Amino acid sequence: MRKLFILAILFAVALQVEAQKQKFTITGFVEDASSGEKLLGANVYNAETYKGCVTNNYGFYSLTQSAGKITVKYSFVGYQQQVLTFELTSDTTINIELVSTIELEEVEIKASSINQKLESSQMSTVDLPMKSLKTLPVFFGEVDIMKTIQLLPGVQSGTEGTSGLYVRGGGPDENLILLDGVPVYNANHLFGFFSVFNSDALNSVTLVKGGFPARYGGRLSSVLDIRMKEGNSKEFHVQGSVGLIAAKVTVEGPIVKDKSSFIISARRTYIDVLSYPAQMIANAKMGKSSHFYGGYYFYDLNGKINWKHSDRSRLYLSAYLGNDKAYANNKYESNDYKGQDNFKLRWGNITTSLRWNYVFNKKLFANFRGSYSRYNFKMGESFEDTTPSYTENLKFEYFSGIDDLAASADFDFVPTTNQYIRFGVSNIYHTFNPGVNAYKFNNAEGSETTTVDTTFGNNKIYANEIDAYVEDDFTIGSLIKLNLGLHASGFYVKNTFYKSLQPRAALRVSASEKLSLKASYATMAQYIHLLSNTSIGLPTDLWVPVTDTIKPMTSQQVALGGVYNLNDMFEISLEGYYKWMDDVITYKPGASYLTSDNNWQEMVTIGKGWSYGAEFLIRKDLGRLTGWIGYTLSWSWRQFDEISKEKYPYHYDRRHDISIVATYKLNDKIDFGATWVFGTGAAITLPYDKYIEMDNYTGFLGDGHNGTVPYINYLSNVEERNNYRTPNYHRLDLGVNFHKKKKWGERTWSVGIYNAYFRQNYFFIFIDYDYEHYTGTGQPEKVLKQVSLFPGIPYVSYSFKF
């Protein structure tokens, strides 16, 4: 298989080198005219032959054409098309600026994005429409790309309101989330109810669910490629918003016009500030005897600076810093006693990236990156008691996290219009900190003093991950396009070296001008795991590496599908997929989050997974009414020998998943947004019945055989894993935005409601006693309880830009 790939790539290269005689290359960048922001994925093509290319992740393109008169079209969804006609007599550099259609009255819009989908060999990929993102109704007034991604077919959400992604039957740790190419390990704020990504600072968001190009690796189920804005290189702009729980502001502008720019964006919640008055009143009522202060907030900062040294050389420095903090402080005092206890919880990410783009020549583009990322979790608790006779202090802290130091080099080589080759290498040095406890205790009573100062837990683990890839995207004739690639990776940890060769292939066949059929195959390997036994994205979830006993997870996925362009307005796609997953892990029976101080390797077991299904999407990005309808029919299974010899439904096995997303622009002042989602209930494990436990001492049940009433224990009977389906999930969100031009710029009032018809959706289900109802014997009734969150959350936010 590997030899076949290499031969095919060599053959294609040879063909293209022969064919490129008497040809010249046009290169350059495609940018937004007003901001200078690079446009990623813009179309550049010969208007006569329709042969062309798209800009890469840095807005760069390279188009090789025969000498002579040529008409080149530049287009990008939401922008006015540019057409240039000229005599091509030599290699040429053309940097193009496209004008956003929002700023134009009458524009003929071509469905370039649909044609791009028809043309591309890539499948199972969705670009998030960033411009309509703010029109959609939002949770607590906060635009959240992760929640919008959950509305795409093939992507499922976790529990109510959370930001986790479950893609094609995969787990939440199987998504490679890249912010400017740097992995983000914990994408959650506020226990997963918000994501860490501030939409004001983002340029593009692309989700790849299958048919992974060889340039991606390291996770099994998806790649979420998020690119930050570079900052307006022409003039200063400020935008921001104030919502129910958070406010944010973004400033961008040129440092040296058209040469260097910056963007900085900050966001903070103020639940803690809002609750202070209530806490102060309560404390005032308590007098001196007790004082309580507690709160929670998160903040994040995004920043980026870029410097254009020349048309061939650009430097980018980007950084993200985000933290969540929850805290509680309680002080109490009486005549001869003083005491206080403090609790704090803090977690957050830092990512920094220094990139250098360099155009070696008309056909070779390079991106070099050095990056650092860190995820840290810290929990601390302390007590202090003082009386005239003794003093006691206790302090407990828990730390965990992961640090990555990485370097990479990526190259785009464009020998001809019909061929695009990518290759590169990267290395990540991981430092895992899988949980360290620090304990300090001091007791002084009279002349006796007891002191304990100790640290215990898991040692740091150091690992090195290396990746290399080559990928060739080329056309054969006018109908067929192939993307063949190979991704090789290796992981060295604790004297064990794991390696993996992952062939990738994607095929596009043009059945007609309006219809493309596609197929893909991809293998993936993943060397790190997220230990999590809850469906909420708790910050205590732990990233751990493979070990000598816990092998890397691998997957294979095949997909078949097609894309159809309906009237240049609607993109219709249908895909079927089948995915096999090996060496996936889960917690062993009985393992509890509350006892997670055990060696984590002892708590997990290794097994297999399967998922398959079909995804349908009809999408409209142009016109007053935009949006999409997505439907997914899917199955997802797991099998672990230590749990069951038979396969059982995965927790996120969801038979039907529907999302309807619509935005409507009434006029320049008012637009509406609505989303409706439906999903089959989650599969969870519940005991349906119970029975008497065997007494282990005598083989009898207490004294029952002597005629007295025996003492009995009952065992809850779980016949099989995930035997119960929670009620179906559905929800309607509505929103409306009122825009108004002001002298100083533009303001928008956004109002809406999340869960408009107050559906009580499943968040958590458990068996409990109902103390309002009693049985005939005087016992409280046992019942099944469902906890639902957010039964209709209205929101209002005010945003501005100038």
Add this chain to the structure above:
Amino acid sequence: MNRLLNLVLAVVLFSLFGCVKILNDELETKETKLVLNATIAPDSVFAVNLSHTFNIFADESNKNLPFVNDAKVKLFENETYVADLVNIGYGYYINPDYYPQTGKEYRVEASYKNYKSINSTAVIPTPVEITDFDTTQIFSTDPYSGGKNIEYIGIIKYNDPPNIKNFYQLSCRLSVTDEDGKTYWNEQSIWSLENDYQFFDAHYKGTLAWDDKYIDGKETTIRFSFYSIYNYKELRVRNTQTIHFEFYLKSITEDYFTYIKTANLFWESGGGEDPFAEPVVIYSNIENGYGIFGGYASDTAVLNITFNYEGGVK
């Protein structure tokens, strides 16, 4: 401003408090099945207990005990019918004149009304001889009460039979005889020592269970701890008395071992009430039903300890 603040606070509070709804109607009723529990041993009459499953929400009070008393329970030895077991109440069925033997296969069949009939088989393993037994007395401090406890470290040695799978359980009973000569028996818990914790597969209700995956065919030493009387200070108010301990090294069937392991996991993880714990499927070898039909044969080590009223030990 105050109104706005009130509005904001109201919205925040409204959102933070979720709703709780009762879902009993969503849980379909499962077929009720028979439950058979028994561990047979050569030193006990043949006895089983029969009950039935009942709904997870059902009242657990003693007025609703799920014992089955008028079932037909048949006993077979090496597939030869032996007798019907006799019900003595509270779901117990016995054959008072019949003692099972090592190495023979026993099968029980139980049928009751319109329940599915159940059956299960077990072969009592060969007992393993205790080759050495010793104890050491230590005093330990109760971390909560500060009281001094008399703790003992026990050592039992045996030779694991090679090339076959063996499963073991170590348990303890103690007896005290009062001034009237009446003897009271009680189960006494034993614990593994900290360094040996991982060796054992289950620390189940005051017993230890393990298999021979680490020790196949080897001479094996089992270390454990136990207490005599909980609090040393209590000795001062008691008369001199002798406590008789019996330690049972049981060779148990694989089915019973697996049952112990899973039941142990079930209790260790909160008995089904810890929402953060992964669920446990309790092992059963009862066809068409639940429970366990296990067997064991044991060797016994004996220890007598006499306490006097001074608080010391003779």
